[in-house]
Amino acid sequence: MQDRYDPKSVEPRWQRHWEEKDLFRAGARAGAPKKYILAMLPYPSGEMHMGHVRVYAIADVLSRYNRKRGYDVLQPLGWDAFGLPAENAAIKEGLHPRIRTPKNIKTFKEDVQSLGISIDWTREIDTSEPEFYRWNQWFFLRMLERGLVYRRRAKVNFCPSCNTVLANEQVEEGFCWRCGSKVEEREIPEWAFRITKYADRLLEGLDGLDWPERVVAMQRNWIGRSDGLEIEFPVVKSKSDRFRVFTTRADTIYGATYVAAAPDHPLVQKLAPAAKKAEIAAFAEKVRVAARAVGEGAAAAEKEGIDTGIRVKNPFTSETIPVWVANFVLAGYGTGAVMAVPAHDQRDFEFAKKFELPIRFVVRPSEEDDSFDPATAQKAFTEYGVLADSGSFSGLPSEQARLAIAAEAQRRGIGSPAVNFHLRDWGISRQRYWGTPIPILYCANCDPEGHGIPVPDEDLPVVLPDIDVKEVLTGKGEPPLAKVTSWVNIHCPRCGGPARREAETMDTFVDSSWYFARYLSPHEDKAPFLREDADRWLAIDTYVGGPEHAVLHLLYFRFWTKVMAELGLTAVHEPAQRLVTQGIVKGRDGEKMSKSKGNVVSPRDIISEYGADTARLFILFAAPAEKDMDWSDEQIEGQHRFLGRVFRLFQANADKVRGKTVHASFAQGEALEIRRKTHRTIARVTQQLERLQFNTAISSLMELVNTVTGFVPKNEGDEGAIVEALESIAQLLSPFAPHLAEEMWSELGHTARRRDEELVLRPWPHADPALTAEETVNIAVQVNGKLRGQVSVSAMAAEEDIREAAAADPKIRGWIDGKTVKKVVVIPKRLVNFVVGT
């Protein structure tokens, strides 16, 4: 044994050992139940940061723990290798992504390995390899067959810096989520996935998931199901034209005093008087410009609008009311028009105030309360209440009136129930090079309208062509692939005539939507993965990653799983049963780490100074997994000291006990107390790991180490107790600080002759219930709820005896003698409370 704790020599040695013995291979325990533990697919930037350390530490503790619990554990890792940063770098520096990416992967992988993460590397995948992305193309074609992919002309977010289309979800406050440039609006054709078809299933599926509430709430919000009524407002002086509006508050229809439509509503364009048309068109353009300037507090924008001159009839009051166009009505949601009820909707209220439109109060807080005065009111009454001035519906509560009015509208054939979602279809076209080519061709002969012809399955993969970076990746103009003429121009598979390939590539969220299933059959070349492998491993038991993916990746990958289930590839409909979202690791200054702030702590530096075990321990100990945490140089010193203490504890005892046959059952006195502490610690750490409370699990271990430190064995029983304690410490520590644990384990004389004798596979220790149970317990004694003393009694003592023991205590007598004891509360093993009068 070395005389000092020296992780630099210890850690690489054990990492080699694990690799040579191939101990993290999944599928090697055929009869055992499985656990699939996965950290989110990393983008291989050249440098690992502390956030990665946290994700992998969490996933690894769970993997190592479950391996020792006898599970066949799958913990793979791969690379989200396609994407914008590599391409942007190529544009700037002229270095081909195909050269840069493998270099980055290599560095990143070394960093992961230097942390001692127990990955099954035989399953490593790289999404930029044709072996992987051909299945993106395969899925695309299957989805095309099922009508889940379609071509649409859509207003899209365009980033002038990345020169690419961004999904709505990738726009943050009007800026590109990756490069931060201001996003513009453009209209171009694109391919889209019909995720909206799954909106309800995505909503319902959330119920059975063991996910953080916050993420579930964000998804619910994002999907945004809204149940209401579509109802028609017929246009006055027209036989057939009517404005269809969507409302969730049919109960307020008697208060609808105008209709508000989106500025480019088709019916407005059609029906507006000629004199108004130019004005309306100008207004529509103004609103479009304003919408483009999102991020400048668009929500706070002043209400604006124009009276179109069109008049419609409120179908319930039969009143003639105006149609206005308004900047706050969205063309893309519902019907693009709403019935405006100023008394009961805040937006309509503000609008009506500004343009002096009538405000009619038709829902009262209660039947008697008619205090609402349109002239003086500062805001709308938007709660449910009781209807007033609403014809035969007056007096009904809102909930009932909603249904009754909807039913009446339906009976009259002017309305129908309708459901709207905030969720939009997922546009996947990217005008980029470094991504999966979309397997579509255009042939003027076979497909004159340009819908696109699917590439036949046997021609997959459509391989990304090699390119001259300087010529193709200019960052300007048309999609890069369109410039690669030798690739773009091919023969049509149907007619043999000239055809052209689709030059767009797929959003990289496609890769991360199903990669977790590719790990199951990473080398399969007939299918994306095998059904038998899916049946063995899916769903992911614990998925670990950042909460920033709550509505992007985590929604797409649930969608994709449902599609895979429909294709018969798997029986599961949800990809991940449990989700752990880890908090951010902030810099020394409490700010989020970033290069520009110069507060980045490099994992490499930490590992080389303190070792991987210290880094892992610190990041798990300093805060609960889901909370943000601050980097602390002092705390990491503390963890390093703790490992040093563990080392010295073994150093002090190993020689004495190594190789001896010892019997812990002989332990008595202090040694017996050590045994109790050992077994209680086993029980606690086990429970804390099940609950993902890594920080308290580590502090339980610290307590045990503190208890054992300084104990000098004097006889056989003592030695038995200390061996048991040391073995337990090595075992319990092994998921957290695996290298030191191995070192200590071998110090105790253990060498593995067989695979199942390896520490990483050896069964997790078992807590003996006879030893975790307390024999005597300290009971708190209160008088009138205030702590006044303590008594020690047998854990088995009857309530009666506990009460007497407490009452007999001299300190307590001082508080209760001479007073009337009105009541005594006895909670066995916990406390006694005397309630006394004065």
Added chain:
RNA sequence: GCGAGAGUGGCGGAACUGGCAGACGCGCAGGCCUUAGAAGCCUGUGGGGUGACCCGUGCGGGUUCGAUUCCCGCCUCUCGCACCA
């Protein structure tokens, strides 16, 4: 505005289904070891009085023998969504 979460020592944080608030760690103070330091070890450490006493988990109420925990009403902070009718 809506949704979710959080407010506990100087700091990070503990406290199972209401039952000894502050585990564990950091920091700090004193001591040991040392020629000195580094490392390490020991003791103490919520506040106030300093006797076995009082006060303390954001604030104000409530339920209870007993509340960090449950209920009601506020305040502050973080995150997400934000004109979705």
